[in-house]
Amino acid sequence: MTLTPHTETDAAYVIRNAATQGTKLAIYGGNTRSGFGNPASTEEALSSRGLTGIVDYEPAEMVMTARAGTPAAEIEAALAANGQMMVFEPMDHRGIMGTSGEPTIGGVFAANVSGPRRFVAGAARDSLLGIRFINGQGQAIRAGGRVMKNVTGLDLVKLLAGSQGTLGFLTEVTFRVLPVPPAVETIVISGLNDAVAAKAMAAAMALPVEVSGAAHLPESVRGRFLAGALPEGEATVLRLEGLAASVPVRAEKLAAVMKAFGAVSRLGIEESSRLWREIRDVHPYADGTEKPLWRVSVAPSAGHQLVAALRLEAGIDAFYDWQGGLVWMRMDADPEAELLRRYIRALGGGHATLLRAPDAMRAHTPAFEPLPDAVAALSARVKQKLDPAGIFSPGKMGGTL
The missing domain is CATH 3.30.70.2190 (Alpha-Beta Plaits)
Known part of the structure; x- marks a missing residue:
């Protein structure tokens, strides 16, 4: 069952009840990344689609505040009417994931979705100034502010961006925009x-x-x-x-x-x-198949070496973004996670995220790069603090997009 609250108060009520009853919640916006992560048993889904609308937008200030469920297309249209844009170029996952629905602005930031300009302009999280979210105890929290100099709560802003709904339920985001290059x-x-x-x-x-x-x-x-x-x-x-x-x-x-x-x-x-x-939007691999698709981040000088090494042992296809530091890699059959990650370590490190694969493969393939012990321990403490009952998005634990 999918729950779609239309106010922050209603969302907080749903989450408090879930925490009390120990109900696992799959958190999403437009559900356009459905199938990403490892399969997990959840009893209910909680969507931000009912929390819509641009709250505040002053083009001269180049800052916008919007409710988390606002369609990304609505945001882009409002910005385009004023000659502005989201500089981090968020991709649309529907093609590669084979999903429908509408991407939401909350989903963009929750997944830290960034495009080709990322390597010079920063990720989605670098444009995020402030948030409102509900933690795993049903408490509404505000962090950050409308201008860059206001760093109150900056750590929470950065933590929630890219957390895939595992730390809190975003209800509102405030972010910086820039003029469209003529x-x-x-x-x-x-x-x-x-x-x-x-x-x-x-x-x-x-x-x-x-x-x-x-x-x-x-x-x-x-x-x-x-x-x-x-x-x-x-x-x-x-x-x-x-x-x-x-x-x-x-x-x-x-x-x-x-x-x-x-x-x-x-x-x-x-x-x-x-x-x-x-x-x-990774157009070549928006092919209607479930062939395993990896998003691999390595040093720009290592991307082609990684692909060359894997071609000797596995059937793959690949292309490069971010000066070669982002490799979109599609496997012909098995995800080959162990082989891929072994080569990544040998080439100086990086991380690989499995975006797409048949359910049977996702069930036994870690979708996210395993965290070093110290980082995993820190992440667990953060999770315990914000979601002590562990009710949020269990299939998305372990990494970010």
Whole structure:
């Protein structure tokens, strides 16, 4: 049964009752990430979809406050009407997860959902200024404030962002927004293998041209972007954003350096916007299958080494975002969690999160990177403090997106 309270008071009442009765609650917003995490037995689901509406938005201040169940599309529309955006570019999981419904702004922050601009602009949690949430005892708590200088409760704000509903039920969020760049251009370098592409992206990031997106699309996925309209061969793509007078000048400088690596072409604002939206939403793997899909974060120089090593032992497909530091990896059959994590450790560390797999596989595959003992102990203490009865989202324990 799904409970959908329409006020914070009603939500607190539901949670107090659950804590008293020991009822486990699956916490979600629009349920667009259904199937993520390890299967867990819950007796009831608690959704924030009934808590909707923009509470406060002053475009001049570039700060918005909204109730947690407000559809992300409504937030984006209000921002777009004022030439503003969420700088962290939250992805839409519906394609890869095979779900419907509407992503909510509370769900975005609860899962710390971030897109291609993450490696230069920060994650969702870095834009989050304040929250209201209900802890596992049914107590409403406010943390943070409307402006960056107000750091009251900052630790709780950071803790709840990315906690996947395991620490509290978000009811309201306050976050920073930024102007939409008026000009966008993408430099495409064609024909580079994964290792050379990593060097090209590193060289681009070292230039004073302010690259805001850096991804490498191997030949196995290149044709699934822009409906196959990218030039032939592997595509290494670099995004530039900013003022209309600035972007073309920076693009010329970047293209001149990248010509040393391979053939260079350029995409304008419309094609660029579509391409980076498809990269953000992991378009090649929104394929209607349940093939295991991993989100792997490693050092940018290690991503291609990880993929090369795994290709020798497992059937995989992959592409790279965040200058090679984010690897979207789809397995042909078994998730190969132990093998994957062993190679990650050998290459200097990182973490792997299993986003998608058949239920039978998720039942015996740890979806989140195992925490070091000291961190696990600290996490357990935080969980005990905020959710002493352990009623919140048991299948999401162990990590963040």
